[in-house]
Amino acid sequence: MSPIRAVFVGVGAMASLAAPMLIDKEVQIVGAVGRSPGKVGRDAGDVLGLDRQLGVPVEADVAAVLSSRPVDIALVATSSFMADVGAHLAVCARHGVNAITIAEEAIHPWRTSPRISADLDALAIEHGVTLTGGGFQDTYMINLVTTLIGAAHRIDRVVGRSSFNVDEYGPEVARDQQVGRTVEQFEAWLAHADRPPTFGDNILDAIAAASGLTITDCTTTTRPDLATAEIRCESLDLTIEPGRLIGFTDVDTFETAEGPTLTVELSGRIYNAGETDVNDWRVAGDPTMHMVNPDVDTQRATCTQWVNRIPDVINAPAGLTSVDRLPPMRYRPLPLHHYVDRA
Amino acid sequence: MSPIRAVFVGVGAMASLAAPMLIDKEVQIVGAVGRSPGKVGRDAGDVLGLDRQLGVPVEADVAAVLSSRPVDIALVATSSFMADVGAHLAVCARHGVNAITIAEEAIHPWRTSPRISADLDALAIEHGVTLTGGGFQDTYMINLVTTLIGAAHRIDRVVGRSSFNVDEYGPEVARDQQVGRTVEQFEAWLAHADRPPTFGDNILDAIAAASGLTITDCTTTTRPDLATAEIRCESLDLTIEPGRLIGFTDVDTFETAEGPTLTVELSGRIYNAGETDVNDWRVAGDPTMHMVNPDVDTQRATCTQWVNRIPDVINAPAGLTSVDRLPPMRYRPLPLHHYVDRA
Numbered sequence: 001m002s003p004i005r006a007v008f009v010g011v012g013a014m015a016s017l018a019a020p021m022l023i024d025k026e027v028q029i030v031g032a033v034g035r036s037p038g039k040v041g042r043d044a045g046d047v048l049g050l051d052r053q054l055g056v057p058v059e060a061d062v063a064a065v066l067s068s069r070p071v072d073i074a075l076v077a078t079s080s081f082m083a084d085v086g087a088h089l090a091v092c093a094r095h096g097v098n099a100i101t102i103a104e105e106a107i108h109p110w111r112t113s114p115r116i117s118a119d120l121d122a123l124a125i126e127h128g129v130t131l132t133g134g135g136f137q138d139t140y141m142i143n144l145v146t147t148l149i150g151a152a153h154r155i156d157r158v159v160g161r162s163s164f165n166v167d168e169y170g171p172e173v174a175r176d177q178q179v180g181r182t183v184e185q186f187e188a189w190l191a192h193a194d195r196p197p198t199f200g201d202n203i204l205d206a207i208a209a210a211s212g213l214t215i216t217d218c219t220t221t222t223r224p225d226l227a228t229a230e231i232r233c234e235s236l237d238l239t240i241e242p243g244r245l246i247g248f249t250d251v252d253t254f255e256t257a258e259g260p261t262l263t264v265e266l267s268g269r270i271y272n273a274g275e276t277d278v279n280d281w282r283v284a285g286d287p288t289m290h291m292v293n294p295d296v297d298t299q300r301a302t303c304t305q306w307v308n309r310i311p312d313v314i315n316a317p318a319g320l321t322s323v324d325r326l327p328p329m330r331y332r333p334l335p336l337h338h339y340v341d342r343a
Numbered sequence: 344m345s346p347i348r349a350v351f352v353g354v355g356a357m358a359s360l361a362a363p364m365l366i367d368k369e370v371q372i373v374g375a376v377g378r379s380p381g382k383v384g385r386d387a388g389d390v391l392g393l394d395r396q397l398g399v400p401v402e403a404d405v406a407a408v409l410s411s412r413p414v415d416i417a418l419v420a421t422s423s424f425m426a427d428v429g430a431h432l433a434v435c436a437r438h439g440v441n442a443i444t445i446a447e448e449a450i451h452p453w454r455t456s457p458r459i460s461a462d463l464d465a466l467a468i469e470h471g472v473t474l475t476g477g478g479f480q481d482t483y484m485i486n487l488v489t490t491l492i493g494a495a496h497r498i499d500r501v502v503g504r505s506s507f508n509v510d511e512y513g514p515e516v517a518r519d520q521q522v523g524r525t526v527e528q529f530e531a532w533l534a535h536a537d538r539p540p541t542f543g544d545n546i547l548d549a550i551a552a553a554s555g556l557t558i559t560d561c562t563t564t565t566r567p568d569l570a571t572a573e574i575r576c577e578s579l580d581l582t583i584e585p586g587r588l589i590g591f592t593d594v595d596t597f598e599t600a601e602g603p604t605l606t607v608e609l610s611g612r613i614y615n616a617g618e619t620d621v622n623d624w625r626v627a628g629d630p631t632m633h634m635v636n637p638d639v640d641t642q643r644a645t646c647t648q649w650v651n652r653i654p655d656v657i658n659a660p661a662g663l664t665s666v667d668r669l670p671p672m673r674y675r676p677l678p679l680h681h682y683v684d685r686a
Contacts (some may be wrong), residue, residue, distance in 0.1 A: 301494055
């Protein structure tokens with residue numbers, strides 16, 4: 001068994017958090033791709049905030065990096081949506097490289113981006129690699145939930161509530177969450193025909209798929225979360241006046257042919273002092289059920305799961321897949337290459 | 344696909360709760376075995392408290408029931424320990440019948456009852472059937488926990504706390520939990536060489552096995568839980584004076600070669616008014632993690648999982664197995680025979 005060779009596509013906040021975890025689990029960082037002129041050309045260890053250089057520069061072109069060295073997996077963190085991240089996943093597939101992205105839509109993208117998903121699946125199968133989405137939702141919003149409701153005799157309604165602090169995920173996510181906008185700007189944006197699908201939809205798609213539920217109707221409402229006092233958004237270097245957006249909450253609800261209703265309320269906003277991430281799931285049915293993860297470290301848990309899934313992605317059959325189809329994620333006390341199947 | 348044919352071995356409180364769930368999921372109750380002279384010979388529907396007769400009597404002999412009709416699975420609920428329940432599982436295997444028991448030790452019995460486990464495994468393989476333990480621990484104390492810690496980069500210490508209301512599980516469990524004894528009687532019992540293994544050990548064995556952890560040391564301490572005021576134990580028809588036992592708490596701790604320490608505190612006692620079951624797991628590590636199921640319906644959740652696991656047990660390879668080796672339990676909206684693989 002030899003160490004896993006990984007490439008970061010995207011060298012922002014999440015890659016910087018994940019890099020020490022990779023090193024600790026003996027995954028070799030053999031390449032890094034970034035866009036910013038301030039990062040390209042510098043040593044990846046410096047850009048990722050490590051205490052040592054890695055001997056590989058941050059480069060601007062994914063294809064150039066993947067065609068110039070052997071790579072087992074790409075860790076993709078460039079955007080939240082398939083329309084953007086799909087191109088990077090396609091380049092990985094064409095170069096015969098497995099990939100796992102933390103793009104939120106990628107957690108279960110088939111219904112919200114059917115054409116991109118079908119194209120990526122065909123490309124991945126053609127090149128014998130696995131592409132998938134991972135991150136925070138994997139355990140906390142999908143696999144813990146499908147495991148919990150697997151213990152029910154009957155579920156009538158599942159309601160999940162989760163929040164994350166926008167300010168921990170860099171400026172891209174903060175801009176996506178409309179931080180600093182006025183309510184009027186938010187509503188104009190919301191009414192726009194090209195609004196990307198909500199991430200809650202992708203989470204509920206995964207839960208429904210794992211639970212044998214057939215979606216018959218989906219509704220989404222979105223409410224703005226407003227600053228009640230002046231508050232800082234560090235990632236945008238912006239002070240937000242009261243009445244402007246600190247983020248928003250998407251409320252996605254699915255009706256199913258089998259009866260159960262599934263709802264997820266996903267809030268991404270700037271937190272007030274002392275506020276923490278909570279993951280809370282309530283099940284009405286037989287029996288009633290309730291599961292809470294108080295004070296979740298969403299940011300680190302995003303990266304731990306991005307990293308821990310690497311062997312599962314390498315081991316999985318070729319194609320575009322999702323975390324509900326992968327084996328249950330297990331604790332990995334050994335270096336990650338010990339968990340790679342040798343076929 | 345034809346409906347699954349099940350036999351109850353043990354027709355007490357748990358079988359009575361599970362029976363309507365079976366009927367609702369189109370599992371046929373084709374036989375029932377009991378010991379009590381007040382139950383043997385009566386219609387199983389009457390004994391199980393159903394609103395209709397089932398047309399099968401409660402019989403006293405497991406072998407006679409299993410040899411006289413086709414049976415797909417036996418649901419065994421006669422005792423908490425392998426030393427007792429093993430004989431029933433062996434009879435099931437010899438008759439070519441799969442079995443799932445809610446005996447607490449059976450959830451992962453290899454280390455605490457190695458000889459019985461090895462014999463049952465050989466017998467099950469010889470006869471091409473699957474034997475396993477299931478029930479409350481399956482999801483709440485094993486699979487939710489292994490899923491949660493699967494998201495950790497590093498775990499240092501896992502501490503689980505769970506309690507159940509002894510009075511909801513019938514007189515056998517109440518007697519096992521020493522309800523009504525004096526502290527002196529409890530300590531004399533505790534010091535006795537033949538004390539059965541604690542159930543927390545079996546839970547931690549399953550968590551360790553699923554998480555790639557090698558047990559190097561196990562310690563168990565047991566503290567009595569005492570009545571602070573006069574309290575009723577309905578299942579024993581007993582009024583307990585202050586200072587006598589309402590149950591006890593086992594604290595099991597495993598050290599592992601890989602580093603993490605695993606602890607479970609399992610309290611079985613008579614509850615005071617308003618007290619509910621709580622399942623609480625805290626993980627020290629990277630990141631810290633916490634999962635709570637407040638107000639658990641342990642009794643119903645024991646039976647829902649006993650029933651929901653039926654297709655997994657029928658589908659599993661022959662042998663003695665455990666819930667950490669079965670597929671993740673999933674919600675089953677359809678009658679249970681729809682989930683049986685047709686090989």
